[in-house]
Structures are given as structure tokens and as C-alpha cells.
Amino acid sequence: MTMDCKEQFREYTKDRISDLPDDVLSYILSKLTIKDLLKTRILSKRWLNLWESRRNLNFDIPNMFGSAREMLNFNTLPDMPESNTKELVMQRVRNEFVRRVDQFIQHFQGEKIDSFRLAFDLPAEHINANMDRWLSVAVAKGVEGIDLLFSNKPHFIDDRKISVKEYEFPFNLFSESDGPTLRHLSLKSSILDHPPPDFDFVRFRNLRSLVLEETTLPDDFPACLLSRCSFLEELSLRYCYFTNRTSIIVGPSLRSLEIIILPYGVKFHISASNITYLKYSGALSDISFIEAPQLITSYFHAFYEREIPCVLPQFANFIRLENLALSFMLYKVVSLQRSSSSLKNLKQLDLFIERPEWQKFDPFWILNILRACPLLQKFSLMFLRPKPCVNMREESDPGAFTHNKLKVIEIGGCVGNWYEAEFVKYLVKHVKALESITLSPFWRDYGKSEMGDADISSWVQSGREMVRGILREEVSEQTHLRLL
Structure with a gap:
């Protein structure tokens, strides 16, 4: 290649990416961290203001610092005293995090913000002075999704426990609006208090998804908010704090509901004519259904084995239920009587059972659940954190059983x-x-992809061969037996 050809080639390939359409460049920029996004300003005049086309703002440690390595540099700053503490390091990280977010918000001139997410594993009190101002910018630019994820864990200074002040969600920022925009709201370690008396909920009328975790809720939470969000489809309440003892959840548009480990004594009555998915973790006696005729998939975590006998009558009313998962700790042998209740449409059943190492276990009571599921096609049984047991065989009569x-x-x-x-x-x-x-030494808990570590040595040395010997003549040629 001659020198002239080389020059022409370099000129042709120079900054070719800048010739791409704005929408293509905006897509490329959406894949960068906030830290790398700001660096694009120095590439050329074409790139000077392109960063402002970013419409999804995600402020967390990876986005603001780029990598964990940069955070570790705060441990080795020249002025760091020899007796540096974790609190001092985190204070510097926190201050730098706030500075970077504040700098970005101050210089951001984009016309539209689709989503605003701020996640930092520190109490909200450390950024309360700035949070409302940052959020007001997002609201003014028509934000549709908000995630404010803080921590309510106490921190320590010189071995002194410092209490946490939670972030109070500012309804007043949403009082002035040209129309509904908000479609998703997620709060963690916050306070969702009563809105002002004259609050019109305009911004919330198109809300589709509401996720509240470790959040303090007012007495009439369902009435004051859910009743105003007529299009709400997904509601998740995780470890929230209710001051009242009974809550009624009425949602004609609800499709998905999640309630996880709420304080005992809080009773829930659910009336959701279109709900198809339900996940509940808590005492089964604390939840009742007024209406849920469309329920298809459900997961229940019951703390006590004594609640298991009430499962079938509770679920028999769900005539469309196809997938059911149950998880519980087994402290004593379950005596589950045959029931006239039937899960007529159930296709898949998953049981997650954890028992103390000393507990005797007779699995044949499970047959009474299978008897109540005449159309069941798949059955999965997981023994959580299993241990080998010795001389704990229970003689029982399983009675007549068949499944077609x-x-x-x-x-x-x-x-x-x-x-x-x-x-x-x-x-x-x-x-x-x-x-x-299939029989396997590996186990997983509900909703988790990672596998647990069982006492595989016992299975490898003797268990697998013991099972193989017992089943060798029992399994027909039409059935595929897998021993992992």
C-alpha cells in the first residue's frame, strides 16, 4: 500500500462511529457506565452533548466507580491514618458517590428521563440533603420508573451504634403534573407516609408496578394508594412494617402479588379477581382469600408443619391453579389425612422440605397431597440441607394409591x-x-438457581448403589431412571 493510500485509508476510517445516527449512538451510550459515559464528552464536538441523550439513569457503585478496584483505592489514600476504620473508608466512598451523582444531575440537560435508579448500601440519611433535589429533576423530565434502594442497617463509629433515619418518600414532588407518567415505583428502607390531603394522585394513575421492601407503611395503605392506582398489575411487599393488624388488598387489575415474611399478627384478606401469580411467605393462618379465581401459579412458604393440613382446603377454591410450590420446616412427623378437597387442574407440584438432623421422617404422608391432584404431570421434591439419618425408619401403611x-x-x-x-x-x-x-444429591431452594451442597460423599459411596439395587427390578423399560 502506497503512502497516499494509507493516508486515504486513515482519513476514511477516522471517527467513523460519529457518522452513525443519533438513535444508534444513544443505544451505544446506554450500555456504558455513568463514569464511562461522561468520558465520551472529550472525544469530539459531535460527542460533546451526546451523553445527555441517556434516558435511563442508574446510580450505583458499579456505574459511578466503574469497578470495585477504584473503591479499594480509598483504603490506600496518602492521608489515610494507620488506624483507618471501615467507617472512615465508607465515609469517603459515600462522599465521593454523592459528589459524582450531584455533579451529573447539575450538568444533565437531557429533555427526558425514562428511569431513575439510585442504589447504595447505606442508610438514606447520608444523602437526604440531596435526594429530593435529584428526584425533582427526574420528575420534571417525566420519569416513568423510580427505584430508591437504601439500607436500614445501623452503622458504627468508634464502636458506637448509630441509629438510622429512613428516607421519607416526597409526595409533594408529584403534586404538580400535566398528566400521569409514573409506571414503576420501588422503595427500600423508606417511609411511605400519608400524602397531603389535597393530593390528586395524577402522577400515579398509570402506575403498573409497585415494589416496597423494608418500608414503613401507613395504617390505611391499601385504601390510600392501591384504590387510586386502577391500572396496578404488580404489587410486592417484602419485609414491610404495618402498624395496623388487618389489611385488605383489593386490586381489580392486579396480576402478580408478592407478600414476604411480614410480622405475625398482620392478617391479609385478598380480593383480586384477575391475579394469576401469588408468592406468600408467612403464617398460612394470617392470609385469606375473598376472591382469586384466576390464580394459576402460587408459592407458599409456611413456617410450621402444623399449617400443612390446611393447604388443600385453602387451595381447592382456586379452580385454575396449575403450578404450586410449598416450602416449610418439618419439626415433627406430619399426619396428613385424606381430604375431599381436590386441586383439579394442578399440573406441577414442588415441595421444599427442611428437617432438623435429629428428626424422623416418613414421606408417605405426601401421597395424600398427590391423591388430591388427579391431573398432576410433574412432581419435584427437594430436601433442603439434607443429612444422613441412622435408625430412623418409620413403619407406616401408605394405603391404596394410584396415579394415572x-x-x-x-x-x-x-x-x-x-x-x-x-x-x-x-x-x-x-x-x-x-x-x-431423577434422584440427585444436589438441591436448590425456591426461586434460586444455585445448587446447595449436600453430603455428597454418603451418596457417592453407598446411597446411589443402594437406590440402584432397590429399583433395578422395579423400574420398567418405559421409565428412564437417572441417578446423578
């Missing part, structure tokens, strides 16, 4: 206990349409 639709059985957390093989042996004999059955 069950095709797939999975049992996780196997460590070679007697009941694993005996239970599977019984199922193999009485499940007519069985296609595959």
Missing part, C-alpha cells in the same frame, strides 16, 4: 437415607404413566 397422569418425578437432596429409595419404589409401582424419575 404423573409423568416426571424429581427428588433432590438425596444422601442415601432409607426413605428416598422406599418412597421412589412405591411411586414406581403405583404411577401408571411415569416416563422419567
Whole structure:
């Protein structure tokens, strides 16, 4: 290549990315961290103001610092005393975080903000002086999604425990509006107090998703907010603090509801004619349904095994229920009687059972649940944190049992206990349409992808062969047996 050709080639390829359309460049910029986004201003005149086209603002540690390595540099600053404490380091990180967010907001001239997310694992009191001002900018630019995620964990200075002051959500910032814009709101470690008496909820009328975690709620929370959000489809209440003892959740547009481990004694009555998904963690006796005819998928975590017998009557009213997961700690042997209640449309059942190491376990009471599910096709049983047990066999009479639709059985957390093989042996004999059955030492909890560590050595050395020996002559050629 001659020198002239090289010059022409360099000229042709010079800053070709700047010739791309604005919408393409905006998409590229949306993939950068906030820190790297600001660096693009120095590339050329074309790039000087392009960063302001960013419409999704995400202020968290990775976005503001770029990497954990930069945060670690605060540990080795020249003026850091030898007796540096974690609190002193975090104070510097916090101050720098606030400075960077504030600098960005002050210089941001974009016309529209779609989402505003601020996540920092520190109490909100450290940024309260700035938070309302930052949020007001987002509201003024028609923000549609807001996530304010703080921490309510106390911090320490010189071994002194410092109390936490939670962030009070500023309804007043949403009082002036040309029309509804907000579609998603998520608060963590905040206070959602009563709005002003003359508040018209215009900004909230298109709210589709509301997530509240570790948030203090007013006595009439459902009435004061949910009743005004006629399009709300997703509601999540995680570890929230209710001052009243009874809450009624009425949501004609609700499709998804999550209630996780609320204080005992708070009773919930749910009337949601269109809800299809429900996740509940708490005492089953504290929740009742007035109306939920469209429920298809549900997960329940019950703290006590004594609540299990009330499961079938509770769920039998859900005539469209297809997927059900139950998780509980087993402190004593369950005696679950046969019930006339039936889960007529249930297709998949997942049981997550944790028992103390000393507890005897007889799995045949589970058959009474399977009996109530005539159309069940897949059954998954997970033993959480399993341990081998010795001389804990319970003699029982499972009674008459047969199932004509069950095709797939999975049992996780196997460590070679007697009941694993005996239970599977019984199922193999009485499940007519069985296609595959899997036994594995690995287990997972509900909603988690990572697998737990069982006592695999016991399974590898003897458990697997014990199960194989028991089932060798029981499993038909039509059934695929997998021992992991």
C-alpha cells in the first residue's frame, strides 16, 4: 500500500462511529457506565452533548466507580491514618458517590428521563440533603420508573451504634403534573407516609408496578394508594412494617402479588379477581382469600408443619391453579389425612422440605397431597440441607394409591437415607404413566438457581448403589431412571 493510500485509508476510517445516527449512538451510550459515559464528552464536538441523550439513569457503585478496584483505592489514600476504620473508608466512598451523582444531575440537560435508579448500601440519611433535589429533576423530565434502594442497617463509629433515619418518600414532588407518567415505583428502607390531603394522585394513575421492601407503611395503605392506582398489575411487599393488624388488598387489575415474611399478627384478606401469580411467605393462618379465581401459579412458604393440613382446603377454591410450590420446616412427623378437597387442574407440584438432623421422617404422608391432584404431570421434591439419618425408619401403611397422569418425578437432596429409595419404589409401582424419575444429591431452594451442597460423599459411596439395587427390578423399560 502506497503512502497516499494509507493516508486515504486513515482519513476514511477516522471517527467513523460519529457518522452513525443519533438513535444508534444513544443505544451505544446506554450500555456504558455513568463514569464511562461522561468520558465520551472529550472525544469530539459531535460527542460533546451526546451523553445527555441517556434516558435511563442508574446510580450505583458499579456505574459511578466503574469497578470495585477504584473503591479499594480509598483504603490506600496518602492521608489515610494507620488506624483507618471501615467507617472512615465508607465515609469517603459515600462522599465521593454523592459528589459524582450531584455533579451529573447539575450538568444533565437531557429533555427526558425514562428511569431513575439510585442504589447504595447505606442508610438514606447520608444523602437526604440531596435526594429530593435529584428526584425533582427526574420528575420534571417525566420519569416513568423510580427505584430508591437504601439500607436500614445501623452503622458504627468508634464502636458506637448509630441509629438510622429512613428516607421519607416526597409526595409533594408529584403534586404538580400535566398528566400521569409514573409506571414503576420501588422503595427500600423508606417511609411511605400519608400524602397531603389535597393530593390528586395524577402522577400515579398509570402506575403498573409497585415494589416496597423494608418500608414503613401507613395504617390505611391499601385504601390510600392501591384504590387510586386502577391500572396496578404488580404489587410486592417484602419485609414491610404495618402498624395496623388487618389489611385488605383489593386490586381489580392486579396480576402478580408478592407478600414476604411480614410480622405475625398482620392478617391479609385478598380480593383480586384477575391475579394469576401469588408468592406468600408467612403464617398460612394470617392470609385469606375473598376472591382469586384466576390464580394459576402460587408459592407458599409456611413456617410450621402444623399449617400443612390446611393447604388443600385453602387451595381447592382456586379452580385454575396449575403450578404450586410449598416450602416449610418439618419439626415433627406430619399426619396428613385424606381430604375431599381436590386441586383439579394442578399440573406441577414442588415441595421444599427442611428437617432438623435429629428428626424422623416418613414421606408417605405426601401421597395424600398427590391423591388430591388427579391431573398432576410433574412432581419435584427437594430436601433442603439434607443429612444422613441412622435408625430412623418409620413403619407406616401408605394405603391404596394410584396415579394415572404423573409423568416426571424429581427428588433432590438425596444422601442415601432409607426413605428416598422406599418412597421412589412405591411411586414406581403405583404411577401408571411415569416416563422419567431423577434422584440427585444436589438441591436448590425456591426461586434460586444455585445448587446447595449436600453430603455428597454418603451418596457417592453407598446411597446411589443402594437406590440402584432397590429399583433395578422395579423400574420398567418405559421409565428412564437417572441417578446423578
